[in-house]
Amino acid sequence: NGHVLFDNISFTLSKRRVGLVGRNGVGKSLLASILAGQTAPTKGTVSITNSLAYFHQQSEVLDDDTYTIAHFLDCFDALNAIECIEKGDCSPLLFDLVGDAWDLKSQLSQQLKNIGLHDNPFLPCKQLSGGQFTKLRLWKTFNSNASLLILDEPSNHLDSDSKAWLSTRIRQYSGHVLLISHDRILLNNMEEIWALNSIGMKIYGGNFDNYLDQLNIEKLATDRQLTAVIKQKRNI
16 A cells, blocks of 8 residues: 555574564564565565575465365375275386385374374364464474574464474574564574564564563663753753
């Protein structure tokens, strides 16, 4: 609609874990989409030097009864080939699909069970709750081993146990993480906070609690300056 959310901002992501914060509607998700290459900036450039994985809230609902966890994890063909071979089909094409991954089904079932999901990879995604599908999407994102993960409100729909799992995965991730969230616990895992507002972006060192402390110091300093100006005007 022509309204400018942000302009003339420049930054480099160097810390391993960075939190992007700001009031609702300030443009955090749009900025994340621009950084991930999903949305083109009106002007300026974005340079990503390494691999990137992007998690964001999806609005679409999976209604296809045939779309399974295996489909979502891009391993349906190999799993289906294993089952066909076990039933006696010896087509060379099936063996090509399996390759050396003969234990894929048992490994995947155990991994799904370990993160609290149904251990049947042929379960339709439609049968998962919103929180379960969010966790599955996050698990796939972390397993991408991308150099940079952009996570936009990843804790939505997650219960307390899943949030704790997410917090652990973020801390343990070997690459860089840019987190957009209102969750204080997740933000306290960050090493740097980027605060986006209508006049630009300001970068604060430390986690979210440290960011709040610095905001309070800035507010006190501003209040003192305002008080001094008011006193000065009264003396004129």
